[in-house]
Amino acid sequence: MKFASEFRDPALAKALLAEIARTADEIGATKQKPVSIMEICGGHTHSIFRYGLDRLIHDGIEFIHGPGCPVCVLPRARVDECIEIAQKPGVVFCTFGDAMRVPGSTLSLLQAKAAGADVRMVYSPLDALEIARRSPEKEVVFFGLGFETTTPSTALAITQAAREGLTNFTVFCNHITVPEPIKALLDDPHMCLDGFIGPGHVSMVIGIHPYDFIAEDYGKPIVVAGFEPTDLLQSVLMVLRQIARGVARVENQYARVVPEHGNTVSLAAMAEVYEKRPSFEWRGLGEIDASGLRIRDKYRAFDAEEKFGIGYAGVRAVVEEAEGCACGAVMTGRMKPPACPQFGKGCTPEMPLGALMVSSEGACAAYWQYGGARAAE
Known part of the structure; x- marks a missing residue:
């Protein structure tokens, strides 16, 4: 497949996996003390499971699924x-x-x-x-x-x-907007994140500099990534190499698509029509300022x-999550989908209880589609 096959090259993927394993061992990553990397974008979550990267990668790397699915974060x-x-x-x-x-x-x-x-x-x-x-x-x-x-x-x-x-x-x-919920997650004392895989499609519009605060203020590396398997593996390796060197920077693995300063026409259109709200409610995160x-x-x-x-x-009602629904915990990385008591039981793609099972970018949908009954067991 022209323009895609080179990013799905098995030999290149194997070499990247070997280098990831070597770098993870250098860091001292283990199942007991894994390197936690959050992929912010739901599209990345689906790519990880579609290509089996969660099973192929070093045991000391843990993918944390972030709030990068716009349908899922809707309260x-x-x-x-x-x-x-x-x-x-x-x-x-x-x-x-x-x-x-x-x-x-x-x-x-x-x-x-x-x-x-x-x-x-x-x-x-x-x-x-x-x-x-x-x-x-x-x-x-x-x-x-x-x-x-x-x-x-x-x-x-x-x-x-x-x-x-x-x-x-x-x-x-x-x-x-993406940067504000990331800041909210980083300010959560219960979140233990070592680095980020940054969203590719969002970054096509905003560029890479809106993420500078992640490296400068929180000391965490972030790599903006593409969506093919070797894109994601290379991005994980770039995050690990930063951790191994004790540095934190914003890097752009997806430079073939993402310009450093974003799309100026799109940014101008957004600035013309929109302004920031004082706050906005997110599923699982509550009200986040200027988000x-x-x-x-x-x-x-x-x-x-x-x-x-x-x-x-108008007058907004307070609406709680459905009883037993763990969408908020899954979306903020505090729980994996199979740990939700409703996953595959009270919540399936045919009869969804929560948004993460509905959306094509939802983490629960990814686990179900590529893990099916095994994930529910």
Whole structure:
């Protein structure tokens, strides 16, 4: 497969695994005292299990699965607010497919659709914009969800709607940013992390310097990584070599895709449309300062929270996790999916109790897809 096979070369993977083992032994990594490396991105979690890297790598390396799945970190209260908007008369609620099955406190968006709400799966905010053009009698709401990877496209949809003078298109903005939850994890005294595999897709937009604080303030190495098996193995080796030398830096393994200073066009679009929220609620992490984005006053007419008086623009309910659901503990690295008492029992892909079993980037979905019944035993 052109442009992919070279990053799946078995001989290169074998050589990297051998060098990882040598460096891990040099550090003194063992099962009793492993080197804990958090892969922040859910896409990396799936690559690790898809290619069996968790089984091939040195016993002294432990992968910790981080909060890098935007669907997974969405609290149940926000899902309930989505459903509340979708159930309003005359509303067409547009969302990415992953969010359709995430359980709220009583329903998912898919169940709300089955009950009569006009919920539609789209592939882009531009799809929602086209629905608004064709249905001027409807209020079309796009569920703006995701990290910095998807944020620019929503921003551009809003500016396009403003240029066209559309009055029936709004965004329910749930865009979030990566650096702030990492800081929250590093400030948690119970988290013992030795290094990070940085997200590749997010870094295509923001570059590598937003992670400088990880190395400078916390003394932890971070390597921005690609998604192929040799990308991830090389990144683990780069983290280990920093630890072995007693240094901490931000390094870019994914330089073929990730520019040092990010994508200037995307960053400009984000700055034009969004500003930081004072705080935003994360599943498993609670409210984190300045970790979410909201639509600037200049584009308030396109803010669904303002139009419908919902979410942070209204009165927010406190919604607890479902009883027995350990999504928060899994997502913050305090528990592996099979340790959740509901994994494979009360929570399966067909009948999910939590978001991590639903999302294509969820850790529980990765364990189930690539471990299946073995993981549940």
